[in-house]
Amino acid sequence: MTQPFEDFDLSDFWDDSEFARKEYLDEPLTDSLLSSVQTQLGYKLPSAYVALMRQQNGGMPIRREHRVASPTSWANDHIAITGIFGIGCTKGSLASSMGNQFWIDDWDYPPIGIYFCDCPSAGHDMLCLDYRECGPEGKPRVVHVDEAFDYRITMVAQNFETFVKGLTSEFSSAEHEK
Template sequence: MVEPFASEDMFTGPPVDDALIAETEKRLGYRLPSSYLDVLRRTNGGSLRRRRCPTSFPTSWADDHFEVRSLIGIGGARGIDSNGGHGSKDMIAEWGYPDIGIVLFDMPSGGHDAVMLDYRECDGDAEPSVVYLDEDRVPRRVARDFAEFLGLLVESGDSRV
């Protein structure tokens, strides 16, 4: 796998271990996808090298894509599990996102759109799908799981988009 991170940033959390994972899952009420945890064990969040996600639908960004800025890690003041205005639950409440899972990315729009893990159809050992929420707050599936989502991302100047 190509290293997805360009650098650490305010969304980079502390080193990940089993205790932090268990605490985060308990706080959020969801089991985190193994593909997400594999990435976090190497680097717990940060700015991404590849940020553009092609879509088959128009977004507030463009006719054929949206962009993410940073993957949000776990733990720390700005992890997906944090309290105090920066965690996933806080973002769902503040921005009126549907309560379907976990907000995973910092977006260039500052909250007007989001990328989330969608747990609505998740049962057993299945991993949640990844959805994009635009200003209309309608979840649109962009990948069957987190690993597929990372594989979709391209650099902003990439001609594949």
């Protein structure tokens, strides 16, 4: 069995800016913290997500765009992200007061899995690990949920590792305007 990201260089994945560290970086991930957060969320996190968070527990990727097959409120052919939430209970981490449950309870996002990644729209679209087809112990897809389009769900990637490998910086920031 292969290890997540064994054929992918993550050495230049994270933006090391002060803002990224302040807003997204959580304490180093421990087995105890992982177990506690997964219990609180009610889902098993993908091994690739855990592997990435063991490298750095939350942050802003350098490449923050991903191609999609159908239009979203951001662009006709791609989405943009801001940061990936760490596995923890502080800052904007998955189990914090501004984490997964916040998006479901306060923003009415559908309870289909784990909201793990925010977008530049300040809450009007999010990325989610979608467990509807695989169940809480399975391997979720990555989907974009668009509040601006009545919470329309758009497929982004078959799994988290494929999502990370598909992040790019090929689109200009002005291109998102329709």
